[in-house]
Amino acid sequence: MCLPLMAEGEFALVRDYLVAAGNKPVSARGLLFNDNELYSMFVDLAVIQRDEAALRQYAPLAEEMALRDDHTLCQAGAHRAWGVLHRLQGDYAAAENRLNQALELFQGLETRWQIGRTLYELAELAHARADTAEARGYFSSALAAFKELGATSDMARTREALGSLG
């Protein structure tokens, strides 16, 4: 699961563990580490680290698994991963499309943290487009979502981003 390590920011360790787990057959990994869990962790890690190569590698796989199993949460995660990848590649229209799809799915699931994180990515996208007002709006919404959950480090990160907008 690697979830606590991921939450603590031990990304290098998480990556090692995920790679090790990926080398095992599904039956040996069990319910808690099935394909969807595994690939959504890979893409999440890549999104957090802004790792373009990893995003290129895992976003299609994560999406394929999520579509195969009709796994909404993982589909949303895959959309977000594609959105970040497109932004990093400078394809802002595609990025917006993907991030909005992700947001819609997360909102349907009412997963507040994921909503906040997707809003944050939309803010980053707006910032990349030099649309400061829209970026501020998204960051503020993300901050509200994080506050609601008490997601402290995300709140700090978002406040910092808001501050940097001037």
Next chain:
Amino acid sequence: MSSLSLSLLGSLDISLDGQPVKFRSRKAEALLIYLSTEATFHPTTTSRRETLQALLWPGYQGRSARQSLRTVLSYLRKAFPSIGTNNGDSKAPFLLSDKQIVQINPAVTYDLDVATFTRLLRDVERHEHEGLMECAGCLEWLQQATALYRGDFLTDFYLADSSQFETWVASRREELRRRALEALEKLTAIHLAHAKFDKAETLARRQLEVDNLLESAHRQLMEILARMGRRRAALTHYETVCQLLQDNLGIEPSAETQILYEVITEGEFDKPSGVQKGSGEVAPMPTTPLPDTPAHLPAFLKPSSDVAEVERDVFVARERELAQLDKHFEAALSGRGSIVFITGEAGQGKTTLLREFARRTQESRARLIVASGNCTAYAGVGDPYLAFREVMVMLSGDVEAQLAAGAITRDHAQRLWRLLPVTAQALIESGPDLIDVFVRGSALVGRAAAAFPGRSVWLDRLQEMTASRRTGSTDLEQRYLFEQYASVLYALAAQHPLLITLDDLQWADAASISLLFHLGQRVAGSPILIVGTYRPDEVALGMGGKRHPLEKMLAELKLKFGDIWVALGQGEEAEGRGFVDVLLDAQSNRLGEGFRQSLFQRTGGHPLFTVELLREMQARGDLVQNKEGDWIEGSASNWQTLPARVEGVLEERIGRLNPELLEILSVASVEGENFTAEVMARVQGISQRQLLGYLSRELNIRHRLIREREEVNAGQQSLSRYQFSHILFQRYLYDNLSSGERRLLHGEIAQALEALYEGQAGEIANQLAHHYLKAGEREKGIEYSRLAAQRAKAAYAYDEAIHHLQNALDLLETGEQSETRLELLEELADVHIVFTTDTQAISYYQTALEQWSSLPGADKIIAVRLHRKILEFASFLRGIADLEVYDPLSQTLATSQDFLEASLPLDEREQSQLEMVRVLTSLANDSDYSGRSPSALDKAEGYTRAAVDLVEQLDAPVEMSDVLGTLADIYFERGLLHEQLEVSRRRLALSQDPRFSDILKRGHILADHSSALIAIGEYDQALPFLLELGNLTMLIGAITVHIWTLGLRALCLFRLDRWEEIFRIEENRRELERRHSSDQLGGGTCVVLSLSAAAHALQGDLNQARVLREQAYAFMVRSEGGIPDNWGRSQYY
């Protein structure tokens, strides 16, 4: 003089001479906290350096840990170079240490709130007063203690990198919180009793600030509000309690709370009795009966009813042993329950000591509940849980017969009766499978209805549950049943301390001993004391030619509890002589030193020998009473003619009976230590009235050889049960019968019992099997042995079931080939596969197959069934057993596979069609297990689809569900998750069929369905199924599975970003951890811990996250015995 003050209750506050002390290191504070706190709880113990290093620097290697400790010690020495002592103005070093140990100098004085708090509460516990409610001293101490409790122990102090320290803090925090709550509860009760309602209300609310789910505090608050005249507020508060319990625990209020609500609703607290409504302090008023007192005492319990006087045993000179037992009891009262054993040879007075301890303890503790059970030599193996059944029967208010027989006092009976609603509710919520195994459901409902005619939700639930009694699961594990028993005791102990006595454990059946061991693992954190007696010489002899099961359990308990034995008969000579003196002086006498010495020389102070010899001397006229009523030596007193051994005195005592009485008692000895008057009357051919006269007047009162035990119901009639006053009398009489007489009498007794229990013979199948076996009546012996085996199996008492079946097989003549032998072998194998993983079951099935082939015209379906069972069990063993166990079976498995494949299809009879479904399912499962290769899956799917097609044509929901379960597994293996989900939905619907009565099968389906939903990310949908599964696993005591369920719920919640709910699950898990041994917790623990850690990390509490994550890791290392090299930590969290 330097004055040091440490405040640990609430936020940490350390001051020296009134000035706050700041440390350079939190480890220094932690060390100071640990040393000072442990000095309070264990004043004579020092701390080893290694212990402190492991506690504070768990990850450090030897040298750096040592260096770190030295550094921190130097900080402390610098901060407190010397402190005032209790010796006037002098000062002394604060810390003492050498190369091994570290301690706070016992000579220095300092203020520690924890120490003062515990001392004050200890003073209250030890204070000898007329009653707590009236004791001004205790009131003052309680007030001081509760004022010191500013908050939980070290509320805001934690060490990020030491889970050991945090674990230690957590356990102390819990203990101190419990003590504080107890103190607050007492204080509230005192103010309530004195009608100081404002104060009482504040205190009740304070309890709820500490623990808002504490039902007893809610009850106090409701009562306070009602007595203040605020009935509406009290009733509204009840609604709040309901909501709170539902939201947090998913349960209803307890029976006590419901009853209190009804009492308030009916306005029983509205009668002012001089109390001003809403007033503060007014004159004391008499309190109304406690809310846990049922409104309807049955006639036999009312003070006006006649009850038999309880005959007190002769009890003298056991003060030392009583003090030992008291010590254990006091520990239990403070939440450190345990098991204690009184040991000694026959006649040493174990039973007498046990009864006296129970009597005295009950007299001094108004809320104590005592329940007793006895094992008997003639039940023993074969009558599962006899002693524990008696305990549960008492706890569920079945007291009338014992009260009538004088076996218990009215006060004792009333306490047990009042406990009835609590027990009934505990059985409903925590022990449903105990009903009809340990306590008869219909009788329980009858008693409950008598106590609470038409006034309770729980009574309705009990009636409903008993009426639609689901069948027990064949798969339910024995340990789940034991867990239910433990949970019920736990629930009762939450309201009242419990003393459970179990006499003559040397005769206990294996299932009872396993249950006792299970309870031994569970009572440690509760106010429950279990006191058992046994004879070491009998235990050493073993049971049925094997090592006595008690022996192994005793060794395990010793490791857990230490010295838990109170040994009789191992004292000095002076002790034996002291017994003689105290016994003689219990009655007025003029017996001189010479007589006393002679008596002691004769008996050695052996209690039974001494008591019985004195009775014999009185009967012979060697002792007589003078006109003042003092006992003196008779003129014809002659020591030479008195028996020299205890057996001799028993012989003489029996020799005084006239032939008619001797005949009656001899016949009684054949029935056993306990016997039935009506059986004796039938066998002897005399009227019941005449016989009861002999038993009561002659044998009980005059000769004191028997005592009345109880009345039991058999159909419409009551039967009077008696007991030999000591089993040695029964043995003497039985041994003096010829073998022919015994055989005949066993047969006559069996017939009499069978006639008396007509239509209910199953209830005494064990006794009937025993008597018919002894009578050599083969057919009846086999019939009742099989019946007894069925009942034992239904009660998960597998050793006993095997014992009965083996007895039945032994009755068949050597070489006899019969359908009965075949059936018995199959039944024996069926029992074996439930609880063993050895290959014995397969041998029995194979022998049964040999029987089948030797029977001309035997139905083929029998052979198919036997081969199918071999296949199923061998496949199961392949999944779990070592190769050396499984390898020899591979040929057997192949033979059965071939036979089954060749046998298909079976004939058109419905039973054959159902068997065919089972065979196809087994073949599918077997293919599925063999490698999971595509071809194996294809083969498995082929069998499964054939089975599905067949079962679709039959009306068989259980078989259908089993087949679909296999199909779902195949879909999962193929990655067809939605197909898997569809199949699991279908199974869920099937499980609603009333024929689907096996609770565990429903549990499996819920687990499979939840997993299927989680696999496709439908977390929200999975949650209600997991909640239902959690309730079910809690209900049946499947703790490991329950915690796994918590893990899955935590996973769903994490994926749904519902972090706060994960924290609540973690609290729930912690509560379970406190109550259960670690081997019961299982891998679900790691999942909950790690997800809680993740949520803490996301909320920015990285320290707590790391603590939890390391706990998860440590737990897995501990439970798995290490981490396999090829696994990463990711597997654990």
